[in-house]
Amino acid sequence: DIQLTQSPSFLSASVGDRVTITCRASQDISNYLAWYQQKPGRAPKLLIYAASTLQSGVPSRFSGSGSGTEFTLTVSSLQPEDSATYHCEQVKTYPLTFGGGTKVEIK
Amino acid sequence: QVQLVQSGAEVERPGASVKVSCKASGYSFTTYTMQWVRQAPGQRLEWMGWVNTANGNTKYAQKFQGRVTITRDTSASTAYMEVSSLRSEDTAVYYCARENFYDTGGHSIFDFWGQGILVTVSS
Numbered sequence: 497d498i499q500l501t502q503s504p505s506f507l508s509a510s511v512g513d514r515v516t517i518t519c520r521a522s523q524d525i526s527n528y529l530a531w532y533q534q535k536p537g538r539a540p541k542l543l544i545y546a547a548s549t550l551q552s553g554v555p556s557r558f559s560g561s562g563s564g565t566e567f568t569l570t571v572s573s574l575q576p577e578d579s580a581t582y583h584c585e586q587v588k589t590y591p592l593t594f595g596g597g598t599k600v601e602i603k
Numbered sequence: 604q605v606q607l608v609q610s611g612a613e614v615e616r617p618g619a620s621v622k623v624s625c626k627a628s629g630y631s632f633t634t635y636t637m638q639w640v641r642q643a644p645g646q647r648l649e650w651m652g653w654v655n656t657a658n659g660n661t662k663y664a665q666k667f668q669g670r671v672t673i674t675r676d677t678s679a680s681t682a683y684m685e686v687s688s689l690r691s692e693d694t695a696v697y698y699c700a701r702e703n704f705y706d707t708g709g710h711s712i713f714d715f716w717g718q719g720i721l722v723t724v725s726s
Contacts, residue, residue, distance in 0.1 A: 528710050539698055539716035540648065545705060583648055587710050591664045594648040
């Protein structure tokens with residue numbers, strides 16, 4: 497199975513800060529990576545797929561990059577409503593697997 | 604608008620079975636595969652399996668093979684997932700999600716999710 501390692505597991509940042517989350521895959525997954533945002537008690541919400549394609553309706557302050565084994569999710573200017581846990585997911589091959597999550601707190 | 608509405612929370616004894624549902628609306632049910640994902644407390648999201656809503660074909664994570672059954676009722680636009688021989692480690696929130704392919708290579712995203720069902724396994 498492909499393992500996904502996210503870092504950091506927790507971060508605290510201020511409104512307006514630029515925030516970056518990393519997801520590393522245990523083997524080459526090309527660009528078959530998605531990012532989800534999950535708020536407490538809610539289902540995950542798709543933000544980005546194919547490593548860098550923004551899902552319709554997602555604010556442009558979110559962006560994704562990377563290929564192969566290293567990927568990043570960036571929030572260019574953190575907003576209060578971005579407080580959530582972020583998950584990466586590889587869709588290269590079954591079984592589909594997820595990262596351990598990164599909890600983002602607003603200072 | 605697309606909606607996936609899941610059934611209510613369940614509390615079950617170890618060894619029992621539970622069957623949860625996911626009713627779809629706002630789109631053609633048989634056009635999209637339905638996936639199931641669970642999240643145990645403090646754990647990462649875990650893919651469980653899918654059902655092809657058009658023909659009923661299924662695929663399961665090896666971990667759940669033989670203990671999980673995913674079905675669908677096209678007349679009700681509803682997918683079901685049954686977990687048998689429940690144990691405490693099955694306590695989790697179970698989500699259904701619509702699968703949407705974005706390229707011809709079979710790669711997909713989960714673009715709509717149900718609200719989740721908490722299944723608690725406790726004696």
